[in-house]
Amino acid sequence: MEIILNNVNFSQYRSKTFKGTAFEKSRTKCNSKNMAEAGFYYCQTDTENDLVKCYACGAEIFGWNKSTDDPWTEHSKLSPNCVYLSKKRSYANELTVQEFLEILSQQQA
Numbered sequence: 001m002e003i004i005l006n007n008v009n010f011s012q013y014r015s016k017t018f019k020g021t022a023f024e025k026s027r028t029k030c031n032s033k034n035m036a037e038a039g040f041y042y043c044q045t046d047t048e049n050d051l052v053k054c055y056a057c058g059a060e061i062f063g064w065n066k067s068t069d070d071p072w073t074e075h076s077k078l079s080p081n082c083v084y085l086s087k088k089r090s091y092a093n094e095l096t097v098q099e100f101l102e103i104l105s106q107q108q109a
């Protein structure tokens, strides 16, 4: 079970990828939990220090304004047809198992 959960398909794991970054310390909407709930995980790169990627549609965003940006809004602006956003609908909404599997079957990341 641990092996399966250790994967960007799970929000708890995505949240962990922000450990040690400015997102983790953020008290705004750009915090680790919201980023993960909006589908994003943190990408370690040499060039951009805040590059994140959606596990479902593969959308990449960097250059966050952590005081004003909302990860959900930024995600839907860049990738309005993302299957994850269409199933999840809001931060609070939990996916059903069927929705979870549907997203995996359409994954483009």
Ligand SMILES: [Zn+2]
Pocket (backbone or CB within 6 Å): 039, 054, 055, 056, 057, 058, 059, 075, 079, 082, 083, 084, 085
């Ligand atoms: Zn997406």
